Amino acid sequence: MGPSVTGVTEPSKSDPRAAWSRRGFLLTAASLAAGPQFVLQDRAAAAAELPGFPEGVEVYRSAYRNWVGEITADGLWACAPADADEVVAVVNWARRQGWTVRARGASHGWSPLTVPAGAEPGAPVLLVDTTRHLTGLTIEADEPAAVRAGAGATLEALLTFLEGQGLGVTAAPAVGVLTVGGALAVDAHGTSVPARGERPLPGHTYGSLSNLVLSLTAVVWDADSDAYVLRTYGRDDADGAALLTHLGRALVTEVVLRVGANTSLRCVSRTDLSAAELFAEPGGRRTFASFLDEAGRVEAIWFPFTEFPWLKVWSVAPRRPLTSRRVTSPYNYPFSDSLPTPVADLVGRMVTEGAWYLAPVLGEAQFGAAALGLTATRSADIWGPSKNTLLYLRPTTLRIATDGYAVLTSREQVQRVIAEFTAFYRERIGAYAARGSFPVNGMVEIRVSGLDDPSAAGVEGARAPLLSALRPRGDRPDWDTAVWLNVLTLPGTPDAEAFYRELERFVLDTYDGGHALARVEWSKGWAYTDAAAWSDGDVLGGAVPASFDDSGGDGESRSAWDEAGEILDRLDPHGVFRNPLLDRLFP
Structure with missing residues (x-):
């Protein structure tokens, strides 16, 4: 085999990493974080399999792994264009050959928007690596x-x-x-x-x-x-x-x-507020919404079967507060970048022994690691240039599956949405546990953002992104906020997809356009059946397009979804940039 030009030594066949099992992918995240492996090809050999491929463009065989390792493909052809003109050349080659082209960056996603699961080696799919040269x-x-x-x-x-x-x-x-x-x-x-x-x-x-x-x-x-x-x-x-x-x-x-x-941001972490208080019905003194009012930048991480979430609150602070530690680089939570031994041992038992019943123990261990880690690393109160508190996850963190939804609503309804969702989640995870099933062993993550108001671009006539989950609804000007909801679990956890399906039905049914509206988070998991994500036809062909329709049903106005589909088809009439999931979304 040829050299690994990313600097990652390719494992030998005797190396257990060579199997690229799900278990191996999860537990060797540090080695995988260095980047995808690829093997340079002899130019003559490449020319034989890729006739007419543009001269001078670096081409090689490559494996593809998505973030969590559930979507894998070996032996795909990939290239690293030196500039945009070379990108055009390989796209035109692909069109002539009947191939599809997929841009590859960090492969940090869950959904099969790049490569579908089960892509065969040598499939007519060309990966275009943007990370080598298109970095100016x-x-x-x-x-x-x-x-x-x-x-x-x-x-x-x-x-x-x-x-x-x-x-x-x-x-x-x-x-x-x-x-x-x-x-x-x-x-x-x-x-x-x-x-x-x-x-x-x-x-x-x-x-x-x-x-x-x-x-x-x-x-x-x-x-x-x-x-x-x-x-x-x-x-x-x-x-x-x-x-x-x-x-x-x-x-x-x-x-x-x-x-x-x-700006300089202060980030204060707390683990002393109960979920009952933080996620309560509106009106409480120390709710999630109250911290939004105070600082505007809030995240809650709630480990399963625990009562005290990890709450992060960012605030603009031009000068360092007296109690804050100055940070001069990002990634200031090392305990979340590399698993502490007790957590790693539990994950290992669950994955290798099928000891999924340890989910409550793992939840407590994760919370304990966070609470102790914040103190041990003096990272409970940090301050510095915005980058150094906004970026906090390295690729070495535990890679686990997640669903994802954005719930559009008014600022005044944020706490209601959070209370409704967390109450349903708590009830269902308890019901599953009562019958001996533990489909969730990762955390609930809650974030809140504004919408994509095009006026922020400062361009006259600026348009909102047609397919952004944060696209404002023209018929609901009172909706100015989105609540992002994610529930994480280890890949392969029994009953996870069925649990995700229940959550999704609740989210789509509860936030159907009354006081709020749910849209899927494109990079995460959605459209669940009891067996798999991105598979429910009613969600793929119904709920997802409908969430982008604010045309009023007058038969004259086009929905944002239909408009986007028409434009993308017109800009790529030969389907060079299509893939199976996109074909289901835009038939």
């Missing part, structure tokens, strides 16, 4: 501030670059290895709404990263030249609205993002 970062403008970013640049690289220029963003996903292109494809987000009395700084948004886009460059079909070409779309472009969150149905090579002055 330059300041595009100063007043107002804007940055040009290659699709393969990581969020950590972007935020570090911005910090050096005195710039930043309001919120971001916690995982710094995400690529800019991948994050925008699925409307990646952080957790932030304005605190009471807070006014956003110019260049900042409380919505998803997609709402920061000023322009983007994508590979699209051009009928006049009978080929795919590069085209740049401004934020006011109707077609561009479908590309702001495109789900992998397009390929974006670079973007220009609106950014603003950097």
Whole structure:
């Protein structure tokens, strides 16, 4: 076998990692975090299997693994274009050969939007690795501030670059290895709404990263030249609205993002507030919503079968508070990046011995590790430039499955949504446990963000992303907030899919457009049957498209869903950027 050009030594056949079992993937996360393995091919050998492939473009065989290792494929062809012109060349080659093209960044996702489960070695699917060369970062403008970013640049690289220029963003996903292109494809987000009395700084948004886009460059079909070409779309472009969150149905090579002055953030962690108090019905003194009012940036992590969540509260603090520890780099919770021995031992027993009944013990161990770790690492009260508190998860963290939903509602209804969801979750997890089933052994995660208000881009005529879960509803101007709900569990946990299906039915039925509306979180799990995610036809063909329909049913206006589907089909009439899940969503 050839060298691993990412610097990861390829395991020999005698190495147990070579099997790439689910167990091995979970428990060797640290080794996998270095990146995908690939093997350079002799040019003549590649030419024999890929006739007419563009000269000079680096091509190789590659494995694909999604974040949690449930979707795997070996022996796919991949390439690393040196620039956007080479991307165009390989896309046109794929069109002529009848292949599909899938952009690959960090592979930090759960849903099969990139590669389907069970893809065969040598399948006519070409992975385009954006992380090798499409990583440029330059300041595009100063007043107002804007940055040009290659699709393969990581969020950590972007935020570090911005910090050096005195710039930043309001919120971001916690995982710094995400690529800019991948994050925008699925409307990646952080957790932030304005605190009471807070006014956003110019260049900042409380919505998803997609709402920061000023322009983007994508590979699209051009009928006049009978080929795919590069085209740049401004934020006011109707077609561009479908590309702001495109789900992998397009390929974006670079973007220009609106950014603003950097801020310093304080992040205080607490483990002394009970779930009963934090997730209570509206009106309590120390509820989740009360902390939103106080600081605007809140996250709750609730371990299973425990009573005290890990609450994080970020607040803008230009000067270091007296009790805060200054942090000069991100990832300040090492106990969540590498499993403490008691937690690792429990996970090992559950996975290798099928001891799923240990879920309550694991929940207590996870909570204990967090509570003790916050004290031992002096990370319960930290302060520094925004990047250093916003980014807090390394790829070495335990990789587990999750569902995901965004519930659009008004700011005044946030606590009601949280109370309803957590009450149902608590009742169902208890009912399953009573019959000896433990489908959840990971945490509940709750975050709250603003919506993708296009006015935040500062561009006249700016359009909202058509397919963002945070797209505002034109018929509900009172909805200005989204509650993000995730429940995590180890892959392979018995009854997990059935439990997720119950949760999903509750979420979709309860938040059906009355006081709130649920949309799926694209990168996570959804459309559950009792056996699998992304499989329920009623959700795929009904609930998901309907959640983007605010046309009023007048027969004249198109829904955002239909508009996006038409645009994406027109920009890629040959289906080069399609895959099986996208075919079910956009038949």
